[in-house]
Amino acid sequence: MNTAVAPRKANPSPLRRYAWLSLFGSAVVAVAIAFGGVWMTRAAVVVAVVGGIVACVFAWREVRVTRTTLMAQQSADSRRMGEQLHAERLQHVRLLQVLQSRNGELRSKLNQSRAEAAQLAITSAQLRGDKVALEQQLAEQQASAEAEVVALPRRVSGRGDGADLWDGDGAPTVVELQALANPPALPGDQRQHA
Secondary structure, X not given: OOOOOOOOOOOOOHHHHHHHHHHHHHHHHHHHHXXXXXXXXXXXXXXXXXXXXXXXXXXXXXXHHHHHHHHHHHHHHHHHHHHHXXXXXXXXXXXXXXXXXXXXXXXXXXXXXXXXXHHHHHHHHHHHHHHHHHHXXXXXXXXXXHHHOOOXXXXXXXXXXXXXXXXXXXXOOHHHHHHHHOOOOOOOOOOOOO
């Protein structure tokens, strides 16, 4: 909306021109006949007054026409501004409706997200509870399994070479490595383990 007001300048009109002509014409005639006798001076005053009255009549008509024109322009401007304001208000109403519908959509998405978050929190709590229960069961089973398993030491006879130890199912045990590092000196002598 453009709020700048264009400067209004009065256009030259015939009424204004007639007013100036009557004023100047009566002034010239009054000056011309004023140099005569007393009656001529009085006639010059009458001519000047009549010329001034005629000029005033033309000026008042010009003012009336100008005022009517300006009021019509102002009325048209007001009507145009009212239409623009009405169009702007309609646009604002449409924008407000769009924003309200978008706000409603966002609220419903927010409610759905909150419901999903609550459901996920419940699921998370259930999973944490299941985890604790499973950890407890695992600890119980490990405790019972550890209590039943007894590790027996393995004895190596000392016969065979180191290559036989590595050819089996897996790497040699610590006991087998000790047997390789310290072979028995006498076959009859037995070592006692602590």
